Amino acid sequence: MVEELLGVRPPDPMPDKKGSKTGGLKFTWLQQHFHEPPDGADEPNFERYARAYVLYVFGTVLFEDSGGSSASWMFLPLLRDWDEAGRYSWGSAGLAFLYRQLDEACRRSSGTSNIGGCVLLFQIWMWERLSVGRPISRTRRDWEYDEPDRLPTVTHCWDEVRTNWGKTEDLYMSYTNELDCLLPSHVQWLPYNQIDFQLNVVCTQDESMWSVRCPLICFYAVEFHLPHRVVRQFGRLQLSPPETISTSIELHK
Structure with missing residues (x-):
């Protein structure tokens, strides 16, 4: 799903000291791959960068978890269709x-x-x-x-x-x-x-x-x-x- 919507496959999640695996995309990974769209990027590519940016804002501002190092990927499917995403009540969800x-x-x-x-x-x-x-x-x-x-x-x-x-x-x-x-x-x-x-x-x-x-x-x-x-x-x-x-x-x- 991540590769489909963002165009890049993230590394497989590694278990932490307690044996749990991360439930999201690391901010460092998002910054590394989506810092700035390339010159001449087409519309699908811009959409991938936009999804990555919104996901980053979700993880750092609106839906930040107590760990503070990753953005939950449970929100990513909701960003597949921009028109549909605009109908959600993000404020009440936050x-x-x-x-x-x-x-x-x-x-x-x-x-x-x-x-x-x-x-x-x-x-x-x-x-x-x-x-x-x-x-x-x-x-x-x-x-x-x-x-x-x-x-x-x-x-x-x-x-x-x-x-x-x-x-x-x-x-x-x-x-x-x-x-x-x-x-x-x-x-x-x-x-x-x-x-x-x-x-x-x-x-x-x-x-x-x-x-x-x-x-x-x-x-x-x-x-x-x-x-x-x-x-x-x-x-x-x-x-x-x-x-x-x-x-x-x-x-x-």
């Missing part, structure tokens, strides 16, 4: 994958444990709403593009920051204690109301779906989207306690 990664990460105990998913999304979401671990924001650079589809996203608010440094163990304890002491009044529920620049249209084009309660699906990861628990971030009155919807272990099998 959110489902992130939810599952958070669920798994909080149950890991190894000293080398890590987290996967779109951690950039999680990081920006947290910085916007909570003071815990929030860096100091500096004066951001002026945005150089005016076209509606090239305007910045919320991430531009954190274009220039001064991050917090320290030992992982110390920061972990500090952040855990701060999170345990959080009150509703400590949360910035409507952070986007304070943005002083024009957002990219992609940020609000699906606004009608923000409050939908439904399963989010990404292959094996099925997680419920339950915005009724945090309707204050949509400017609505929060009922307390919110309606209970089971997210039992059965959902995660």
